[in-house]
Every structure is written in C-alpha cells, then in structure tokens.
Amino acid sequence: MAEILRKRAPLILVVDDHVANTRLMRELLLEHGYDVSMANNAAEAEREMRENSPDLVLLDVIMPGKTGYELCREWKDDPATRLVPVVMITGLTDREDKIRGIEAGADDFLNKPIFPEELFARVASLLKIKDFTDELENAEAVLCTLGLSVESRDPYTEGHCERLASYATELGRQLDLDIESLVALRRGGYLHDLGKIAIPDEILKKGSDLTQEEWRIMRQHPIVGENICRPLRSLRLVLPIIRHHHEHWDGSGYPDHLEGEQIPLLARILQVVDIYDALRTSRPYKPALSHEQACEMLFAEASRGLWDVRLVDKFINLPHLASMAA
Numbered sequence: 124m125a126e127i128l129r130k131r132a133p134l135i136l137v138v139d140d141h142v143a144n145t146r147l148m149r150e151l152l153l154e155h156g157y158d159v160s161m162a163n164n165a166a167e168a169e170r171e172m173r174e175n176s177p178d179l180v181l182l183d184v185i186m187p188g189k190t191g192y193e194l195c196r197e198w199k200d201d202p203a204t205r206l207v208p209v210v211m212i213t214g215l216t217d218r219e220d221k222i223r224g225i226e227a228g229a230d231d232f233l234n235k236p237i238f239p240e241e242l243f244a245r246v247a248s249l250l251k252i253k254d255f256t257d258e259l260e261n262a263e264a265v266l267c268t269l270g271l272s273v274e275s276r277d278p279y280t281e282g283h284c285e286r287l288a289s290y291a292t293e294l295g296r297q298l299d300l301d302i303e304s305l306v307a308l309r310r311g312g313y314l315h316d317l318g319k320i321a322i323p324d325e326i327l328k329k330g331s332d333l334t335q336e337e338w339r340i341m342r343q344h345p346i347v348g349e350n351i352c353r354p355l356r357s358l359r360l361v362l363p364i365i366r367h368h369h370e371h372w373d374g375s376g377y378p379d380h381l382e383g384e385q386i387p388l389l390a391r392i393l394q395v396v397d398i399y400d401a402l403r404t405s406r407p408y409k410p411a412l413s414h415e416q417a418c419e420m421l422f423a424e425a426s427r428g429l430w431d432v433r434l435v436d437k438f439i440n441l442p443h444l445a446s447m448a449a
Contacts, residue, residue, distance in 0.1 A: 133250050134158040136177035138168040138194070139212070140186045148181060151239055157246070165189035172204055178253050179246060181233070184213040184224070192227045199228030202306050206256050208249040212237065266352060270313040273320050283400060288312025290396035294438050295389075303360060304389060311364035311393050318348030318365070342377045345369055363387035368394045373428035391431045395421070395438050398430065414444070 135157050137148045145161040152159045160175055162168035165188055171177065180198075184191040191211055198204040211224045214235040224232060231245050274284050291308040300308075319327060322344055326337045333341060348365040352358045367381060367390035374382030386394075402417035412420065418439040425432040438444070 132156055132158045133178040133253075134160060134175060135246065136160050136162065136168065136171050136175070136180045138162045138165075138180060138186075138191070139183040140164060141183075144183070148237075148242075151242065152246070155243055165194055168194060172198065172207070177207060179249055180207060180209045181246075182209055182211050182229075184211055184220070192223050195224070195227040195229055200302065202302060205302075206253070208253055210245060210249065266317065266355075266358075267310070267313040269320060270315075270317045273316055283404070284313045286312075286400050287315070287393065287396050290399065290438070290444075291393050293441060293444075294392055294396060294434070297437055297441060298392075307358075307360035307364065307389055308392060310358065310361045311368075311389065314348065314352060314358070314361055315365055315368050315393055315397070316344065316348065317351055318344035318346065320351075321347045342369075345378050360389065364390045364393050366390070368397060370394070371429045372425070372431055375429075386431075391434055395430055395434050398424070399438065 135152055137145045137152075137159060138161075139145045139148070140163050142163060145163065149159045149161060160171050160177065162171050164186060168180075168182070172180070182191045182195060191213075195209050195211065198207065198209065205228070208230040209228065210231045210233055211227075211229040212233045212235065213220060213224070221232060230249055233242060233245065271284055274281070288309045289312070291312050292305050295305045295308045322341060326333065326340055329337065345366045345368065349362050352362060352365060364387070366378065367386050370376035370379065370381045370386045370390065372383060372386070372391075374380050399417055399421055402412045402420055403414070405411040421430070421435055422432070422439060424430055425435040
C-alpha cells in the first residue's frame with residue numbers, strides 16, 4: 124500500500140567529500156529506481172536537506188569541517204528533519220566510533236567497503252519505516268486541519284489556533300522544555316478544542332449565556348477531543364493538553380476538577396495562553412482588551428486561584444509578547 128500511495132520515487136541524499144564515492148552510490152541507487160541527490164560537504168548537505176527534503180540520507184562520517192556526527196546530531200535535534208533516516212557510512216571500526224554515531228541519532232551504519240546487497244537491504248528497510256512515519260504525520264495533519272475547521276465555525280476566533288501554538292511554544296522555550304514538549308504544545312494549539320466538532324452550532328456560537336444542559340454538553344468537548352486523538356501514539360503528550368486545558372488551579376474547572384500541580388504542566392501552559400488570547404479577542408458579548416489590560420486581568424484571575432500564577436508571570440513577561448499579539 125505504501126508503494127501505491129507514494130507519488131514519486133524515494134529521494135536519497137548521498138553525502139561524501141569524495142566525488143568518486145558519491146557518483147558510485149548514485150549509479151547503484153539509480154539502477155534500483157531511487158532518485159538521488161549528492162553533496163560533497165556539510166554546507167551542500169544542509170542546503171539539500173532544507174530545499175529538497177530527502178527521504179533518507181547516506182552520510183559519510185569523516186569530512187573536512189563539520190563531521191557527519193555533527194550533521195546527524197543537528198538534523199536529529201531539529202523537529203523538521205529528525206524523522207529523516209540517517210545511515211552513517213564509515214571506514215572506522217572502533218566501537219567508540221559507533222557509539223558516537225548512536226549518540227548523534229544515527230538510524231543505521233554501513234562500513235566501507237560497501238557491498239551493494241547490504242546497501243539496498245538497509246535502504247529498503249529504513250524507507251519502509253519512513254513510509255509508516257509519513258502516514259502517521261499525515262494522520263496528524265488531518266486532525267490539525269479538523270481543529271482549524273472547528274475554529275472556522277466561529278468568525279470571532281480566526282487565527283486563534285495559530286496564535287496559541289505560537290504563544291505556547293514561546294513560553295515553553297522560556298521554561299527550557301525539551302523538544303518533544305515544544306512539539307506537543309504546538310500541536311496542542313491546533314488540537315485543544317478538536318472535541319468541539321461534536322458540539323452543535325446553536326450551543327457553540329451562543330457565547331457564555333448557556334443553560335445548565337448546554338454547559339453539560341459543552342464541557343464534554345475535552346473528553347471527545349481526547350478520544351479522537353487517543354489512537355495516535357505520537358500524540359500521547361498532547362492528550363493531557365486536550366483533556367485538561369479547562370481545569371482551574373483551585374479545582375473549579377472541568378472535566379476532572381484537578382487542582383494545582385495535579386494539572387499537567389503542558390495543559391497549564393496552554394490554558395494561560397488560551398485565556399490571554401480570548402481576552403485580546405472581541406466577541407459578541409465583550410470587546411477586545413489591550414495587551415496591558417489582558418495581562419492585568421490574567422494576573423488578577425491567577426491571584427484569585429484560576430491559573431498557575433508562576434506561569435502567568437512568566438508569560439506576561441515574555442520578550443516581545445506585545446509585538447507577537449499585535
């Protein structure tokens with residue numbers, strides 16, 4: 124099925140400072156139906172990775188300037204490239220060299236001299252894994268698009284998801300969170316209200332003047348959103364954001380009435396930026412507040428026990444927040 128869905132031949136980037144080596148690999152791979160791009164130094168490799176998004180990289184370890192270890196580590200630390208399989212090619216045989224490659228994030232190794240049968244077997248295996256990864260990313264993209272479709276049902280929330288994703292990741296960086304948490308915060312910006320897809324328009328667009336039964340229905344949306352996203356294991360860090368972004372520090376929120384640090388940190392981060400954006404946005408029942416007014420009200424609500432006051436303080440003191448929100 125993966126081969127049927129693939130719109131083009133897999134693109135393999137071959138990186139080696141010896142031109143004869145890259146040409147030989149190119150000929151071998153072209154004969155097996157792969158597309159091939161070549162780079163003879165780190166700068167060319169970085170440009171090819173950025174501009175052409177290869178499906179797999181065959182990376183020589185020893186190069187002048189930046190080594191293969193350094194290149195691999197940089198790609199694996201970057202959310203945009205970390206899922207691209209990297210096969211490190213080396214003539215070194217010491218165990219320490221292989222450990223360095225593993226620490227840099229390499230997915231596999233080939234020793235020189237390279238035997239074609241081994242090359243093709245490893246390339247085919249890693250490309251199959253890449254296909255599965257791409258399918259998961261496509262599923263996530265569909266869910267994020269659904270999140271945007273929920274946003275589009277309310278003309279007063281245009282751009283809300285993108286702003287939350289931006290605010291939340293910026294606050295996460297300020298807190299020195301790891302890359303996985305930053306990615307979860309960005310995804311949470313788009314997916315936090317996905318469960319509202321099950322809320323009728325007459326309730327969703329009514330505003331704050333809901334009946335008791337309408338509130339009961341509205342308060343189900345975090346659970347619905349969590350259930351929609353639960354099958355994707357890659358969204359495991361996003362699930363607590365979706366379920367708990369309406370909890371309150373004093374336990375008065377929903378759906379589980381968690382309080383204080385029982386509320387997961389990523390959910391607390393998203394709820395702070397969510398409230399700020401709501402205050403800054405005009406609605407049928409209220410005008411938009413200025414940046415200064417929104418920060419003042421956000422801090423006042425935190426002081427009354429609704430939000431994590433430490434996170435609010437970090438957020439309202441973010442460099443360039445006022446310009447980000449303009």
